[in-house]
Amino acid sequence: MFGLVDCDNCYVSCERVFNPGLEGKPVVVLSNNDGCVVARSPEAKALGVKEGTPYYQLAELFPGVKIEALSSNYTLYGDMSSRVMEILRQAAPSIEIYSIDEAFLLLDGMEQQDLKRWGEDLSKRIRKWVGMPVSIGIAPTRTLAKMASKYAKRYPAYNKCCLIDTDEKRLKALKIFPVGDIWGVGRRYAEKLGYLGVHTALDFHDIPAARVQRELHITGLRTWKELHGESCIGPDIIESKKSICTSRSFPGMLTDFESLRTQVSNYAAHCAFKLRKQHGVAQLVTVFVSSNPFREDLPQYGNSVSVTLPTPTATTPELIMAAARALGLIYRDGYHYKRAGVIVSGITPDYAVQGSLWDLSPQRRKRFQELSWLMDKVNHKNGDDTLVVASQQYSVDPQTGKAAVFKNSILHDHRSPCYTTNLNDVIRVYAR
């Protein structure tokens, strides 16, 4: 049997733990730059606030309604998440962390237990110890466990845990479950199935396997089998990523190469950091840029390019240089850039690096490695971006034409303090 534990309105719940005044009110959490709604409290959902709604439209869409809007605070959410995961680790034989707010439990050897009761107790414990409300689904396959967790979330009568352990319960659950809500069926597949008259999970369950394979390919067939009770979707747990991406939209728009390069340097540095953290090195650096698709009055441009490194590496200077070179290949004058990003891929473990004849000298490489290692150490101790490569803050003063320090800032005007990880933040709040 598999369990799926899903935090209810994860980001909003994290905020409410430290700010109980938000309880019972419509609350939303916003994306970077306070752009879009990415999380909603049940009250906000009930009002009809949709995920992805631009923040600035909330006032127009819901006039006269007081909706609490918070900037996202991923440091806080990440820390709260790891506390929940720690409890799960102690409770279940083994767990697979699926995302910041979800984990699968592998319940091997627990078939004889009263799993319904066990799940209810686990949910209660997490609520009590961490303050996080969670819904739990338990079933013979991961797809069915996901479905069960949605029932647990939707209907209070389940008492936070829904168990599907018989064919009767399975078919009953499938019957009223919208096909588009199945794990593995996205918007496109749901549309396609709709044309074929397939609207519920049971409709989907009842069509022949060959037809599923033809229309939805192998991935769709796996989902279909899972609904029949055959577990065939393996653990999706990736120890080390195959690609690492850092990208951002800018608060405004950038029009000159230097500003863009400064941003891209930052993203490359962040990719390098994440790469070192998983003890990997990357062979390929991809840079992409795009203008603002919402500004139809401006000329549009988007492009990406990849550069191959002579030797896979994870040092900050090398990745920044490669990214800057790539940016030079796709940058065009005359556009208003809204977004850029860096992707590193072709990742291999750092202990088995194949050298190249055309590479840096070993001495230079070694210095870059030591420098990167030192930066990680300092930044870990003193906070992110305490120590950066100069190009990460480079800018040209438009008045004087001289180089100046660039202050890179992402807007988050409504951010809560990092209650669990930053003492200074907490002191500041209490002082207020």
Next chain:
DNA sequence: TCTGGGGTCCTAGGACCC
């Protein structure tokens, strides 16, 4: 004024190999 970020897998088609 203002519209997120980070991943994976599968498939088809082309390049290339013997």
Next chain:
DNA sequence: TCTGGGGTCCTAGGACCC
């Protein structure tokens, strides 16, 4: 007149997830 067969690897695009 007439030009094979069986593979692998890579990439772009499309689907999915949170």
